[in-house]
């Protein structure tokens with residue numbers, strides 16, 4: 001079972017549907033998913049912006065973004081990690097944008113609605 005399912009509350013329903021599919025397919029591939037972030041308040045987002053790890057116009061503010069990690073792997077800088085390859089593949093399959101393709105700030109745990 002994924003950890004942090006309560007972080008899916010408040011997500012835009014169509015986006016949430018797709019995210020749930022990605023999560024269940026990732027778990028079927030053997031990953032243990034933790035949902036790190038879903039919807040963010042302005043205050044939560046601002047705190048992350050000040051640390052340099054979020055955009056002031058983040059889609060997390062609209063409930064149209066999530067951050068997922070594998071509980072064993074955590075956050076890794078290894079761009080070729082299988083977790084990121086699987087996540088990007090399933091994001092594409094379900095019509096979501098994968099943050100590993102962002103040019104301004106590589107964000108491989110992040111998925112968002114188009």
Ligand SMILES: [Zn+2]
Pocket residue numbers: 037060065066067107109110111
């Ligand atoms: Zn994110």
